Amino acid sequence: MEKIYVTRSSIPSIEEYIEEIKPVFESHWLTNAGPKHEELRESLKKYLKTPNLALTVNGHLAIEVALQMLGLDHGEVITTPFTFVSTSNAIVRMGMKPVFCDIREDDYTMDASKIEALITPETVAILPVHVYGNICDTEAIEAIAKKHGLKVIYDASHTFGEELNGVEVGNFGDASTLSFHATKVYHTIEGGAVVCHSQEEEDRVRIIRDFGIVDEEHTNEIGPNAKMNEFAAAMGICNLRHVDAWIEERRDAYEYYIEQLTDVKGIRLNKIAEGLKSNYAYFPIIVDEEEYGESRDELFKRLAAADIMARKYFYPLVTELESYSSDYDAKETPIALKISCQVMTIPLYAGLSHEDIDRIVKVIKRQ
Ligand SMILES: *Cc1c(COP(=O)(O)O)cnc(C)c1O
Numbered sequence: 153m154e155k156i157y158v159t160r161s162s163i164p165s166i167e168e169y170i171e172e173i174k175p176v177f178e179s180h181w182l183t184n185a186g187p188k189h190e191e192l193r194e195s196l197k198k199y200l201k202t203p204n205l206a207l208t209v210n211g212h213l214a215i216e217v218a219l220q221m222l223g224l225d226h227g228e229v230i231t232t233p234f235t236f237v238s239t240s241n242a243i244v245r246m247g248m249k250p251v252f253c254d255i256r257e258d259d260y261t262m263d264a265s266k267i268e269a270l271i272t273p274e275t276v277a278i279l280p281v282h283v284y285g286n287i288c289d290t291e292a293i294e295a296i297a298k299k300h301g302l303k304v305i306y307d308a309s310h311t312f313g314e315e316l317n318g319v320e321v322g323n324f325g326d327a328s329t330l331s332f333h334a335t336k337v338y339h340t341i342e343g344g345a346v347v348c349h350s351q352e353e354e355d356r357v358r359i360i361r362d363f364g365i366v367d368e369e370h371t372n373e374i375g376p377n378a379k380m381n382e383f384a385a386a387m388g389i390c391n392l393r394h395v396d397a398w399i400e401e402r403r404d405a406y407e408y409y410i411e412q413l414t415d416v417k418g419i420r421l422n423k424i425a426e427g428l429k430s431n432y433a434y435f436p437i438i439v440d441e442e443e444y445g446e447s448r449d450e451l452f453k454r455l456a457a458a459d460i461m462a463r464k465y466f467y468p469l470v471t472e473l474e475s476y477s478s479d480y481d482a483k484e485t486p487i488a489l490k491i492s493c494q495v496m497t498i499p500l501y502a503g504l505s506h507e508d509i510d511r512i513v514k515v516i517k518r519q
Contacts, residue, residue, distance in 0.1 A: 153459045158499050162394065168393075183379060188385035206345060206346050207380040208346065213378035214331070215238065215305070216246055222305065222326055222327060230252075230267055231281075232488070236466065253270055255487055264293050281309070285434065306321070306329070337395070340384040412513040413513060417443050418445065435499075437495070451516065460498075468482075
């Protein structure tokens with residue numbers, strides 16, 4: 153049987169993409185904030201209803217550049233171990249120490265009630281993640297940050313285009329970062345963005361992502377090369393035309409899954425919060441071994457045997473990875489540890505058919 157992968161990148165037609173890159177070939181202007189880059193930035197500002205946004209080469213460097221833009225270069229940053237390793241790698245690579253806060257059992261985002269106990273005189277910022285598109289408790293997190301004089305940067309890689317009670321998610325905190333990686337809801341093949349709150353901040357992001365170069369004779373700080381090229385921007389322009397339709401297709405698949413899986417004993421589904429305009433990025437399920445009669449790993453194997461490639465996302469926890477485990481103890485975030493052993497994301501992408509979902513559901517229901 154044909155393999156069903158956990159995701160499949162959405163793409164425009166080849167004709168549409170070729171049409172978009174023709175001017176790039178004609179002008180020989182391939183990168184360094186060319187016309188396609190500028191067009192995409194303006195279109196994304198409109199789409200995301202945000203006045204200030206700067207594009208980057210990927211979502212990881214968006215986090216590093218955002219930290220630098222906010223002047224964060226030493227001390228401790230409170231973050232979550234239940235994320236893609238990029239989040240904490242950015243903190244370490246920018247010269248800071250991640251301090252891991254546990255998550256909430258119901259939506260997998262940072263548990264704000266556990267933040268204050270982790271604050272020390274060294275703490276400079278909080279870097280939560282809107283996991284699977286579930287928005288963090290931004291009010292509680294930002295109240296704590298305000299009280300202690302900390303910055304808040306959200307890793308919003310999972311939440312492209314989402315709105316909570318009419319507010320676009322990029323508007324929370326001091327800055328948010330997006331990933332436009334090929335596996336995300338919206339992509340530029342590789343790409344990302346920093347959403348910030350003033351023209352000065354946007355300008356600083358543009359300087360930092362270009363080695364820190366201010367103009368031909370002035371370079372005031374040390375930055376990486378994190379610029380988005382014209383071919384990536386052209387892909388982004390094409391994809392922005394289709395992303396609403398793709399999110400609709402995801403919603404259709406999502407709702408069909410919900411119909412089929414709601415009453416399966418021992419399988420807990422992700423709840424979309426009230427007031428959230430979701431982008432249907434992922435379909436995480438929690439497998440309760442006792443109730444379901446099988447562990448996450450056993451179900452994962454049975455799915456694989458049926459050519460269905462789920463993903464243990466996020467497992468292992470960041471603190472269990474070799475690059476972190478000698479400095480951290482995963483048991484200090486018990487909820488995150490438990491969830492990471494029970495969770496998997498099952499296939500969800502634009503165009504996933506009901507027939508394919510039936511195949512997946514049958515394995516889960518042992519039919
Ligand atoms: C995808 C992702 C990143 C990194 O983005 P890239 O574009 O792959 O560099 C960071 N954090 C989270 C939570 C992600 O899902």
